Amino acid sequence: MTPMALQNLTIAQHRDQLRYLKVRAADYEPKRHHFTPGQFVYVQQLQRYSTLQPRAQPVVYRVQEVKDSGVLTLQGKCGRTMDVHMSHCAPCHLLNIDGTVDPRLVEDVESIMCEVCGTDEHDQVLLICDICSNGYHTYCLHPPLDQVPTDEYWLCPVCVKEGYTTLDAEQRAAQREELDQRASQPNLYPNAAMKRRDEAAKQLDGRLIRQ
16 A cells, blocks of 8 residues: 555545544434525435436425425425425525526426436336435335336325325325416416517517528
């Protein structure tokens, strides 16, 4: 072993010893984040198919409600909401985040990938959770499923572990139906971004767009 490598190993061991002493101290308290309604957060990816995949999902959510149990009700840009425990969330410190809700941004089934293998192949056996809307192949589950379930609602292993039931899935379905109804109605009070988008659409109306 070279002197440089030996020195680096000694430094790493010393750092680990200091951290161990700090964690084992009687007055040690882990770092805690305090969340408030209106704050923007990231959500941890509970299942990563590669160590190169970021620990946080590439989506920013807004906190709608902070429950006494430590569960946060989060809302996405599309208007959908989900409940996530605060231990799986991290504050987002980005500036100038547009907090407006646009139900037309709801993702299609075709754009959902499996949380385990990270692909959208074999969509005929790609199950969509009725709570978090994440996708799982039947053969990627543990244990794998022989066929697609015929139940009206399906919950992924993560949501089942967090205590969700089919009753929660039924409530989520009602919320999605309400959002779809809102999206079909004209917006009587558009914001500046919507006005700019409508003006750009009017200019392209009737023109041939080539890729």
